[in-house]
Each structure stands twice: as C-alpha cells, then as structure tokens.
Amino acid sequence: MSKVISTEMERLLATGSTLRAMFEEGKKMRREFGAENVYDFSLGNPSTPAPPELNEAMKEVIDTTDSMMLHGYMSNAGYEISREAIAEDLNKRFGTNFAMQNVTMTVGAANALVVALKILINPGDEVVVFAPFFLEYRNYIADFGGVTAVVPPNPPTFLPDMDAFAATINEKTRAVIIDNPNNPTGVVYDEETIKAMAKVMEEAEAKYGRPIFLISDEPYREIVYDGVEVPFLTHYYKNTLVCYSYSKSMSVPGERIGYLLIPDEAEESERIIAASSIGVRVLGCVNAPSLQQLAIIKVLDKRTDVSVYAKNRKALMDAMDAGGFEYANPQGTFYMFVKTPIEDDHEFVRKAKDEFHVLCSAGAAFDCPGYVRFAYCVDHDMIVRAAPAIKALGHAYGLN
Numbered sequence: 001m002s003k004v005i006s007t008e009m010e011r012l013l014a015t016g017s018t019l020r021a022m023f024e025e026g027k028k029m030r031r032e033f034g035a036e037n038v039y040d041f042s043l044g045n046p047s048t049p050a051p052p053e054l055n056e057a058m059k060e061v062i063d064t065t066d067s068m069m070l071h072g073y074m075s076n077a078g079y080e081i082s083r084e085a086i087a088e089d090l091n092k093r094f095g096t097n098f099a100m101q102n103v104t105m106t107v108g109a110a111n112a113l114v115v116a117l118k119i120l121i122n123p124g125d126e127v128v129v130f131a132p133f134f135l136e137y138r139n140y141i142a143d144f145g146g147v148t149a150v151v152p153p154n155p156p157t158f159l160p161d162m163d164a165f166a167a168t169i170n171e172k173t174r175a176v177i178i179d180n181p182n183n184p185t186g187v188v189y190d191e192e193t194i195k196a197m198a199k200v201m202e203e204a205e206a207k208y209g210r211p212i213f214l215i216s217d218e219p220y221r222e223i224v225y226d227g228v229e230v231p232f233l234t235h236y237y238k239n240t241l242v243c244y245s246y247s248k249s250m251s252v253p254g255e256r257i258g259y260l261l262i263p264d265e266a267e268e269s270e271r272i273i274a275a276s277s278i279g280v281r282v283l284g285c286v287n288a289p290s291l292q293q294l295a296i297i298k299v300l301d302k303r304t305d306v307s308v309y310a311k312n313r314k315a316l317m318d319a320m321d322a323g324g325f326e327y328a329n330p331q332g333t334f335y336m337f338v339k340t341p342i343e344d345d346h347e348f349v350r351k352a353k354d355e356f357h358v359l360c361s362a363g364a365a366f367d368c369p370g371y372v373r374f375a376y377c378v379d380h381d382m383i384v385r386a387a388p389a390i391k392a393l394g395h396a397y398g399l400n
C-alpha cells in the first residue's frame with residue numbers, strides 16, 4: 001500500500017494501466033505487422049475534421065476581439081453573449097424557452113457532469129446508471145463519495161427495463177444518468193422510453209418525498225442515422241439537467257467546450273444555477289475556454305460531416321453481418337456493441353487481437369460482459385480491409 005497515493009487513485013492507476021497497455025499493444029502491432037494489417041476499433045476519438053467554419057470563426061475571434069476580453073477571466077458561468085446565443089439556438093431547435101441564465105458554460109460534457117454531481121451528491125447518496133455505461137460515470141460519482149447503482153443490461157434492445165429501473169431506486173437515490181445516444185451501444189432511447197422513465201422517476205419522487213434528478217449526458221445528440229429523433233428531455237421531466245458538449249458534433253474534443261443546462265422548472269433551479277458557476281470554479285476549471293466560447297456561437301448551426309460515420313457504420317454492419325455476429329441496433333454515436341459468441345469477452349478480445357489483428361474493447365469495461373465495443377470513428381479503408389478478418393473471426397467461432 002502506497003504511503004502517498006490515495007486508495008481511490010490506486011484503483012484508477014490500476015485501470016489506467018490496463019487501458020494504456022491496450023493502446024501500446026496496438027502501436028506495437030502496427031510496427032510489427034504493418035499499419036495496413038492491424039484493425040484498431042478500440043478508440044472513441046472523432047475521426048472527422050471540425051467544420052471549416054469553426055476554424056475560420058476562431059481566427060476571426062482572435063483577430064477582432066479585444067485582448068483583455070479574449071484572454072481574461074470572466075464570470076465563472078461563461079460569457080453572457082455565449083450563454084444567450086446557446087439558449088436561443090436551443091429554443092429555435094427544440095421549442096423551449098431558455099434564457100442566458102439557464103446555460104452555464106463548461107469544460108466539455110465531462111465537466112458538466114461533475115458539476116451536476118457536485119451540486120446534488122452527498123457522500124453515500126446513490127446515482128443510478130444503466131449498464132452498459134460510459135466508464136467514467138463510476139469515477140465521477142466516486143469523486144463525491146456517491147455510490148453507483150447499476151441497472152443490469154437489457155439485451156438485445158438495450159433500452160432500460162422499467163421494472164429493473166424502478167427496483168434500483170430507493171430513498172438514497174438522488175440522480176439518474178442517461179447517455180442518449182448511448183456509448184457504448186449506439187442505441188437511442190425513443191420518446192416512449194423517455195416517457196416511461198419519467199413516470200418511474202415521478203412515482204419515486206412522490207414515494208420518497210424528494211426530487212430525483214435526471215442527468216442527461218448528450219455529447220452524441222447530433223450523431224444519429226436514418227432520421228432517428230433524440231427526445232429533448234426537459235420536455236418530459238422537470239428535474240432534468242442536460243450535459244452537452246461540442247466534442248463530437250464539431251469534432252473538437254481537445255478544445256474542451258460544452259455547457260450545463262438548468263431549466264427554470266427544476267426544483268430550486270435558481271440555487272442550482274448559482275451553484276453551477278461555483279461548481280465550475282471549485283472543481284478547478286474556473287471557466288470554460290474563452291476562445292471556444294466566443295467562436296462556437298458563430299457556428300451553432302454547423303456540424304462535423306456525420307455522413308462519414310454513416311458510411312463507416314454501413315461498412316461495419318456489412319462486415320459483422322458477413323461474420324455472422326449479432327449487435328445492438330446502431331442508431332447513433334460511432335460505436336457498435338457486438339455480442340461475443342463466448343461468454344468471456346476478455347478471451348474474445350484476446351483471440352480477435354492475437355489471431356486476427358482486430359482490436360476492440362471488452363464489454364466488461366462498460367459493466368456488460370459478453371459483448372465488445374467497436375468504435376467506427378476510423379478510416380473507412382481500414383473497415384474495408386478489416387472485413388475479411390472479421391469474417392474469419394466469426395468463422396473461427398462457427399458463426400459463418
């Protein structure tokens with residue numbers, strides 16, 4: 001046991017080195033077998049360029065903004081002009097009625113999530129998540145002494161099972177996190193699902209006599225296919241906090257820009273709004289990056305080219321179909337969640353890598369063993385080259 005490192009950080013160091021090992025392994029394999037013979041679907045890093053208009057907007061902001069305004073501190077919640085522009089954009093798109101004060105600028109969705117949890121969670125409070133889930137949720141919840149309560153996976157649709165959801169809520173439940181469209185399944189929760197979830201939560205609020213917040217993590221909102229609609233949650237449940245990010249929709253994850261949306265109808269909304277700027281401050285971010293706050297509002301109607309992901313999705317679906325694999329309906333994000341033909345997904349990941357040079361992530365990392373995640377934010381040609389290897393992998397398990 002370290003005399004320096006905290007117990008929680010010891011745990012994180014151990015998981016961190018597993019992920020790093022996978023990354024290093026991919027690099028080593030590319031050196032050994034040649035980059036064109038290794039098919040790496042393990043990383044969720046956007047592979048499409050940012051809209052050119054955003055790059056232009058950044059240059060324009062630098063060229064035309066007073067240095068003190070551009071580079072200085074501002075209110076912890078962000079520039080009023082940015083918050084107002086985002087509120088107006090949401091109102092135009094979703095028929096809502098937000099104003100500047102409902103939007104707090106954050107350092108991506110990750111920061112919005114931890115600010116929301118900082119506001120709501122006392123040590124010992126429970127936060128419900130649905131397996132499979134984005135692995136950082138557990139870490140973020142632990143940051144505040146919260147307890148992650150997991151609703152078991154519900155294959156093959158991966159839509160939440162309402163009875164299991166209701167059974168997970170108790171008097172300690174303070175919040176529920178959903179991620180729609182979902183990382184890692186690619187599934188979109190439709191309106192019917194959201195309405196059923198809202199009903200479960202309203203009944204639980206009435207039963208336990210206090211609010212339960214729905215934290216909606218939405219970095220993939222615009223990355224959807226075949227005209228699928230992603231419900232806007234403040235229409236369905238009043239105690240909703242939306243965590244949004246431009247990381248994926250504009251392909252700018254390194255720029256660290258997003259926001260936390262707090263609707264007026266949420267219980268104690270004024271205090272939550274005040275608390276959100278304090279949250280950004282005391283969690284050490286102080287404010288979201290100033291250049292990005294000013295640039296993004298010039299291009300709110302622009303997106304990265306989602307058709308690139310749509311083409312990749314089709315190619316990977318074709319490869320998986322030819323291989324005989326089953327997978328969750330990939331309606332959004334750039335992930336496909338594939339059922340492993342054996343129970344042990346770690347063994348499947350090992351075999352795929354060692355014998356077929358196909359790299360993917362074990363479902364166990366998302367609290368859902370028996371599945372693997374393929375990230376198709378990759379070069380299209382790599383998917384085409386990977387198709388015979390995926391078919392051979394399926395063949396090795398008697399799937400084709």
Ligand code: PLP
Pocket residue numbers: 044107108109110111134179183217219244245246247253257258
């Ligand atoms: N939530 C989910 C589900 C994600 O997949 C990610 C990033 O991959 C994040 C949050 C964090 O996004 P950001 O870069 O905006 O902090």
